[in-house]
Amino acid sequence: MGSMFRSEEVALVQLFLPTAAAYTCVSQLGELGLMEFRDLNASVSAFQRRFVVDVRRCEELEKTFTFLQEEVRRAGLTLLPPEGPLPAPPPRDLLCIQEETDHLAQELRDVRGNQQTLRVQLQQLRLHAAVLSQGRGPPLVAAHTDGLSERIPLLQTPGGPHQDLRVNFVAGAVEPHKAAALERLLWRACRGFLITSFRETEQQLEDPLTGEPATWMTFLISYWGEQIGQKIHKITSCFHCHNFPFLEQEEARLGALQQLQQQSQELQEVLGETERFLSQVLGRVQRLLPPWQVQIRKMKAVYLALNQCSVSATHKCLIAEGWCAAHDLPALQRALQDSSGPGRGRRAPPQRPVCVSVRPPAAQSEEGVSAVVHRIPCRGTPPTLVRTNRFTAGFQGIVDAYGVGRYQEVNPVLVFPVCGGNRAQRGQGRSPGPTGAGGRRPPQHPPSWGRACGPGVGRGAGCRLRGAPLTLAALPAAPYTIITFPFLFAVMFGDVGHGLLMFLFALAMVLAENRPAVKTAQNEIWRTFFGGRYLLLLMGLFSVYTGFIYNECFSRATAIFPSGWSVAAMANQSGWSDAFLAEHPLLTLDPNVTDVFLGPYPFGIDPVSPMLAVGPLGGARGQVGQPLLRPGQVVRRLTPSPLSDAQIWSLAVNHLSFLNSFKMKMSVILGVTHMAFGVVLGVFNHVHFGQWHRLVLETLPELVFLLGLFGYLVFLVCLKWLRLSAAVSATAPSVLIHFIDMFLFSRNPANRDLFHGQEVVQSTLVVLALATVPVLLLGTPLFLRWQHRHRSAWRPGGQQLDEDKAGLLDTPGVDEERAEGPGAPEEAEFVFSEVFMHQAIHTIEFCLGCVSNTASYLRLWALSLAHAQLSEVLWAMVMRVGLGLGHKLGAAAVVLVPVFAAFAVLTVAILLVMEGLSAFLHALRLHWVEFQNKFYSGTGYKLTPFTFAVEDE
């Protein structure tokens, strides 16, 4: 359970699956989603693997499924997702399913084919009828007679041998878009030896394939000459026209037409019968298909996973390798026992000793009874597994979007203990079957596990365990991103009202999160918000808090406590008369005058509440201004003109410059603290990875540099706040000038010291900070070089011995590993220049980054200022105008409705959504760049367990 700080311990495990039980085991693992398989056959191409035949059969089936699905969809029916548990079917069921599917598909094909032919026939009949009725219609008759009358002079002019030739007809139908091209081609190819007439069909005909209604063009071509006739036939066939016999006598045509109509009626009856049968078959498909699809998909997944396993030397079992969280190992063990043990199907008693796993694998596989899992030494970097729950998922998403953490690197998101984690949640998702129940691991851990896989008990010399139980769990649970992210956001978004709205919105989502309608909503924007609902919740909450600090609620101040300033006292003490007020546009509240400044406001920024104004001055002239800690420097003035009571608060002219000074300093303080925190987090990484040299050669110099320069600045700011009172405000020293002098090693006599011996301290700090730069630059590379030389001087004898030992203790399993890959290149070649370059870049980045990142935190100031100003503008331009308009009650009420509507819409659209997004973006950047580059490398990859569960898209 040392996983509060970093990703969980992930073990490389080897599974020995007896050939007979391998399928059930893997299918069970798929239901549970415990481990990620590693491909042991990477060098074998897809079609040379062991289970390729089975995979191919599944694919064949899926092909048939696609056909069936397509048919169902074409009939306008939908397939419902299957319900209830559907485990991967036992391999022998495949044949059964295949047979039934093939049968169904064949039946469907037959019926479909029948229907198709019938439809084609029907279409032919209808087209024929349309063609015949074209000839019957009056227009053509007219055209025909016209043709005849015109033909006589036409034929006489050439006076040649054409005279006794008969007029022949070609009639047919063609798709409308081809008609024009056909007509032109006919004209060009036959040069006037024909007369064409095209007509659109009156009623639309169904397309036999798609069933869509379409109009056709019927045509009637009358021509002279045999050769022309052949040409016409060729051309019409090339345009895929339907040609029909055309009888010349009208009576014969009528007779044929009647016959056609009768035929088509008969045909329609047959077609209706066929379609009824078709819908029966489709209904069966609709019922059977979805469960099959799920089952076969699972089966295929199992075979694909099995394809990644290698075969043991004795051919009695399959060897699988993969990553599994150390925490899940007992569950994995149990699952394997349940699904492969002699009492297969029944649930094995949970007390069964787990130490079975450490028996030599060779002996195990000979027995061929039970599948076995055992840990093997890690090769390569394990994947990162961070369990999240619905609360932390959003925050983890923020970090993962930047980069998945290196294995067991300090995770910027504080992760809570595993109970009720993601796994259980995923199980409850759309995946059918026992996953939901199976996903929840029993809380008790078999006590023997730790011992069972302890060092020395495992197989061979190489089997030593990585990562003894971490001791880090004892460390205080520092609130990382979960707290800092909403906090930095809130610093930029501080407003009680806006924060409250955001909080309520998020709260509504959180309360409704289990409703199916909310869960399954497909809207992309909605899903984004919904996914970050807990993030929004905290962001809203923190914004309420900072809103109180800034004392702003929709840009209005609130006065929970009485103000620390008294205008009345000021007026009484300095004897302001009405004439004095009339003369002076601006008045100053002097904190040094008795009773004017009574003390700092207990919480946040002093509102100088309007309530206090009522009094000696009469009416609503009032008070102003709100210095928080340093009233001495702040000059407060009053405008004397009488004002309506609603606006008095904004009277302080220097309100803004006071806020600027305060927020700027606050930003620097927060920034330096945040960055220093990041550097300190790096310590845990170095300790965990055993890189003690980096502690001394990197973290220490970095801390000295950061705190010596910018930490000192923060110190000066705080000191000035605490040490200097209003009484000495006139002669207060400037922190900025001190800080500049510090670097110049100079002294400004006009700027008095803040504390005794300041110059010495400053010089020491600068020298110290500069001295850390070469340490940072050269320390690690030189140390690594020394270490490398030291080791290589040692090496030759030892390595030999190791290899000998390994050879003696070789087991088939080890062979497999060897063949698969030599493991992580633990001792990658040491190239000094590369290490040095890397370190040089890091040094430059850090030192310059300290300056630029500190400056970057000033965005906190800029954005909070922008937010405050925008909301004030909105109030002043919309609400105040509305409130000032109608003095009569009726008018005000009428006007205020649209004004408030505009105010509300603009508040939500601009201040909540737009400003919220921008503050979010900047908070994100501060975390990704300024905070995480101090300690987080994010070069890992995620553990993606083999699971049947459907991930939420």
Added chain:
Amino acid sequence: GSVMLEGAELYFNVDHGYLEGLVRGCKASLLTQQDYVNLVQCETLEDLKIHLQTTDYGNFLANQTNPLTVSKIDTEMRKKLCREFEYFRNHSLEPLSTFLTYMMCSYMIDNVILLMNGALQKKSVKEILVKCHPLGRFTEMEAVNIAETPSDLFNAILVETPLAPFFQDCMSENILDELNIEILRNKLYKSYLEAFYKFCKNHGDVTAEIMCPILEFEADRRAFIITLNSFGTDLGKDDRETLYPTCGKLYPEGLRLLAQAEDFEQMKRVADHYGVYKPLFEAVSDGNGGKTLEDVFYEREVQMNVLAFNRQFHYGVFYAYTKLKEQEIRNIVWIAECISQRHRTKINSYIPIL
């Protein structure tokens, strides 16, 4: 020149940026060397199909009924290419659409000639239609067998198609026998190439810089192939010269020499005058097992087409992609043929796409 270039860079993406991005994406999906190595190892066509599924071809054979044949694979691959091309063409704006129409013309010429040859041999139109390249399909295509002479062909059938302008030199009343069809093909192709070349040249910009060398090479290749094929036929030397496209590097001197060539050696001597073609002819090895002239030309073409992707803001990428894809299809078909005929010794003589 530089002013024009700036123009291309400024405005190209407004009209054609989307399609260029798309075609570059498509190009990235061409099979890699590793894919070929895997394909060559396949034992059966089913294996081949499984491997192709792991590439960008995906499930393109999923709906084919067993047994799988080479021609089914070929047809499906061509259909896929055709779908992509149609997509480009439907989304293109002028002048890219004209460019793409020009590209289609070469396939249309091939199809017309194929159909006329089929008619001459009294084969049914349906049988021939299967062999026609889907990129060169057009409605009037099937009617070509009603034409007896080239003029007929033009006046009745092809006058409305994009092929019409290429007929200017081949209007004749000769009966279309085998030789005349071949002459017609080459004349059509000649005027087509010249027109395409002129179009690219007039377009200027990077398109001209990329496409002109490619089309010059295409023209010269045709000249060589025509010469090679005319040895031992009754095609006269003067007639032969009229068939050479005149937009290549060989024009005019080389073509005149080529017209006089009487055997392969003489042809080679002509090629020796040109730095581009000399190494190609030297790479041709006689005897079996070596590369043929055709292979060498294909390799050179692939090389030019691959290089076309190194420049941006031009239409050549569409041409290059289509040609590369075609070469890929030829390669796969070759490998599939070798597999299905169990003739594995020559399986490696596909043209690698760099």
